[in-house]
Amino acid sequence: MKSPKDMKIIQIDITNACVNRCSNCTRFCGHHTKPFFMDFETFKKAVDSFEGWEGCVGIIGGEPTLHPEIEKFIDYLREKRIGAPLKLSREPIFDMQEHIYKKLNNTCSKIGFWSSLNKGYYRHFETINDSFDWQLLNDHNNKCLHQAILMARKDLGISDEEFKKRRDNCFAQNTWSATITPKGAFFCEIAAALDMLFNGPGGWAIEKGWYNRTPDEFTEQLQWCELCSLCLDVPQRISCEDIDDITPTLLKKLQKINSPKIKAGKYCLHDINDYKKHKQVYKSFEHCDDYMQAGSNIRTTTDNRNYYPRDFVIVNLENASSFINKKTDWVILSKNNKDAKKIKNYLKKMVINPGCLYRYKGEYIFNPLARSIRDKIKSPQNFDLKKLTTYYVSDKIIDIKIKKTDYLSQIFGKKFVKIIKIFKYIWF
Numbered sequence: 001m002k003s004p005k006d007m008k009i010i011q012i013d014i015t016n017a018c019v020n021r022c023s024n025c026t027r028f029c030g031h032h033t034k035p036f037f038m039d040f041e042t043f044k045k046a047v048d049s050f051e052g053w054e055g056c057v058g059i060i061g062g063e064p065t066l067h068p069e070i071e072k073f074i075d076y077l078r079e080k081r082i083g084a085p086l087k088l089s090r091e092p093i094f095d096m097q098e099h100i101y102k103k104l105n106n107t108c109s110k111i112g113f114w115s116s117l118n119k120g121y122y123r124h125f126e127t128i129n130d131s132f133d134w135q136l137l138n139d140h141n142n143k144c145l146h147q148a149i150l151m152a153r154k155d156l157g158i159s160d161e162e163f164k165k166r167r168d169n170c171f172a173q174n175t176w177s178a179t180i181t182p183k184g185a186f187f188c189e190i191a192a193a194l195d196m197l198f199n200g201p202g203g204w205a206i207e208k209g210w211y212n213r214t215p216d217e218f219t220e221q222l223q224w225c226e227l228c229s230l231c232l233d234v235p236q237r238i239s240c241e242d243i244d245d246i247t248p249t250l251l252k253k254l255q256k257i258n259s260p261k262i263k264a265g266k267y268c269l270h271d272i273n274d275y276k277k278h279k280q281v282y283k284s285f286e287h288c289d290d291y292m293q294a295g296s297n298i299r300t301t302t303d304n305r306n307y308y309p310r311d312f313v314i315v316n317l318e319n320a321s322s323f324i325n326k327k328t329d330w331v332i333l334s335k336n337n338k339d340a341k342k343i344k345n346y347l348k349k350m351v352i353n354p355g356c357l358y359r360y361k362g363e364y365i366f367n368p369l370a371r372s373i374r375d376k377i378k379s380p381q382n383f384d385l386k387k388l389t390t391y392y393v394s395d396k397i398i399d400i401k402i403k404k405t406d407y408l409s410q411i412f413g414k415k416f417v418k419i420i421k422i423f424k425y426i427w428f
Helices: 040-048 070-081 096-103 119-123 125-129 160-167 171-175 189-197 219-227 248-256 272-281 337-347 374-378 385-391 404-412 414-427
Strands: 009-013 056-060 111-115 135-137 145-147 178-181 184-186 236-238 244-246 267-269 312-315 330-333 357-360 363-366 397-399
Touching: 009 040, 009 189, 040 070, 056 070, 070 111, 070 125, 119 125, 171 189, 178 189, 184 189, 189 219, 219 248, 244 248, 248 267, 312 337, 330 337, 337 357, 337 363, 357 385, 363 385
Parallel strands: 009 056, 009 178, 056 111, 111 135, 244 267, 312 330, 357 397
Antiparallel strands: 145 236, 178 184, 330 363, 357 363
């Protein structure tokens, strides 16, 4: 086992609300009758407890963007851990999968963000990308595997001696994270989730240096390992199947708390005979990202439209006020309708940052979600489109130049464009 102080990441679980009900979820989303939402004072205490610790502090759920104060939480974490805002994801993004691995994968960052790329991610896109250059994003619309968690070792006939050896070498505790929930600090994120699910006694006091505890001090929290199977050779299944693998002991416990997922029949029950029959084909994960590698490291595809523009409204100075409201997505303030349509067709297939003001020739493209203008829009008398550029910081005003190859990429794909370039080089 590993002391939290030696971990690369320690999480803060701010909610277990989620848009998904994944198979074998580490936060058991779908089993709770009511989600929790950490209050801001607890979050501040959690962040402040890491003063002097040089690892990465993560915000995780559930789906953290569902938290009603997520913006406030992110601002506080960024200000305490890294200071000034970052300048990420401001240019239009053609390939989000590629962007995640190239631009949002700073594994040395002092803060990180975990999200399923839902509509909440789009709503808070500006704040997230002003703060995190390490984003562990996974929309779960892929073949990634989740290993069974809710299989009690005693139900499987695992001896005390074998279990202790496996528990002390658990890949999850050694390669994933300790965490803080509203109920305290925990040596392991799964132990914390089990404590929340089954209304356990809670964790350690959230105070500076709590993470310095060593494995010999984990004693009272090790009870949760008895209900967890991540250290064992157990089944794995595709996350988006939404089915949990469980054993009889866990079935009884879940029935007792009126688990919605159990009531819906979203589980597969395994007994000792079934386990012994298939044990030879089961194998535990060994590394922190084995589950993603099983899905070819696909974190998102263009099938996920949650973070793409929903619509563009073309307006001019005279009629803009009648079109801009809280339901409006992107607005093109136009002087030339032809240019407006051209930039609309170009950007609708891109991922663009709602916090930025984009310029194309004489056209201005903006989103009412932008933190620099959203409050002004609520009071039209304070929002003057003639002064639009003055509302944004200069590095969030992005000039767009459309290249022919960009159009070809959108229509035919990158491989086609590469072939054309090679042909041109060879021919001429």
